[in-house]
């Protein structure tokens with residue numbers, strides 16, 4: 103999160119050290135310069151290819167290729183499809199994200215970002231969000247908290263992703279064998295402030311009972327619904343057809359992400 107909010111400072115520093123670098127706004131929706139009729143995947147691959155060409159041809163002059171990284175031209179439906187297609191590649195162990203040059207991507211996104219999707223996920227180490235959707239730097243705006251529930255800070259983060267960065271889909275994603283869910287179901291006595299997680303997940307326990315995965319799914323549905331209702335920013339974008347919000351469930355064993363609604 104820090105990098106997004108410190109972006110102006112970063113831009114200022116780069117301007118001092120690299121006077122030729124682009125210094126335009128880093129946050130607002132960037133105009134699309136391309137109406138490529140290729141598929142989404144092809145477009146993304148072309149964008150990266152453009153970055154490579156820009157580096158080779160123009161040294162550090164990355165202005166045009168940067169703007170070509172316009173994931174925001176995706177519709178909400180296409181953004182969701184891109185996530186699910188990426189998850190299928192992950193399940194099939196046919197990842198493509200690692201084919202992209204990470205050094206170029208870091209350079210390319212160092213001053214701005216245009217993630218096409220946001221994911222609210224659990225902090226669980228077995229839920230590596232970018233990996234399970236076969237995505238790389240700059241593609242997914244990720245918020246994580248054990249139990250993947252909504253707080254005002256999480257809402258603020260997701261609002262920033264949608265309203266400022268232009269994410270087109272938000273997945274609220276629970277997962278199997280969730281420790282936060284299990285502890286809530288069992289009312290486990292825990293040290294420190296761990297039990298502060300429980301009240302957020304308890305409504306799902308009240309609905310789904312003691313089956314951990316059923317509670318995790320109910321919790322994802324509840325949190326997605328809460329997000330739609332409690333954020334005027336997000337609900338307005340949803341109502342305008344500019345944003346989709348879905349609850350989802352990640353199966354640790356199969357690697358598959360399934361939509362719950």
Ligand SMILES: [Zn+2]
Pocket residue numbers: 224225226248249277279280281282283
């Ligand atoms: Zn979890």
